[in-house]
Amino acid sequence: CYFSGEPVSVADLNAETDRWPRFVPAALDAGFTSVHAVPMRAAGIVLGALGLFGTRPGALNDADRLVGQTLAHIASVAILQECPPTPSTVMQQLRKALTSRVHVEQAKGFLRESLDVS
Structure with missing residues (x-):
């Protein structure tokens, strides 16, 4: 969610033990069976992710998704009221985002070449 900027939803944590071998048992022990993450954005930049934990398996319905997005906003x-960005921090974040994007594009090119796919 944080890296993609897209919401992530896991309707049943029991099906994700291979994906998150340490998180899933801890979440299940705490009584949670579903987890959802909503990106926290400002001016198109993802600041973080808001985690929503459910005690019943299932996807978020439209109303719950809207509430989650509103809470994330x-x-x-x-956060921005408490720690407003400065020009230097914004430039630093933009440089980091551009640098990480270059690495992603290089990795994609390597995989395309190695696997002979387009």
Whole structure:
């Protein structure tokens, strides 16, 4: 969610033990069976992710998804009120984002060449 900027939803954690071998048992022990993450954005930049944990398996319905997105937006505004960005921090973040994007594109090119796919 944080890297893609897209919401992530896991309707049943029991099906994800291979994906998250340490997280899933801890979440299940705490009584959670589903988990959802909503990106926290400001000006198109992902600041973080808001985690929503469910005690019943299942996907978020439209109303719950809207509430999650609204809460993520409110949290983003609160964070920016407490720690407003400065020109130097914004430039630093943009450089980091561009650098990481270059690495992703290089890796994609390597995989395309290695696997002979387009």
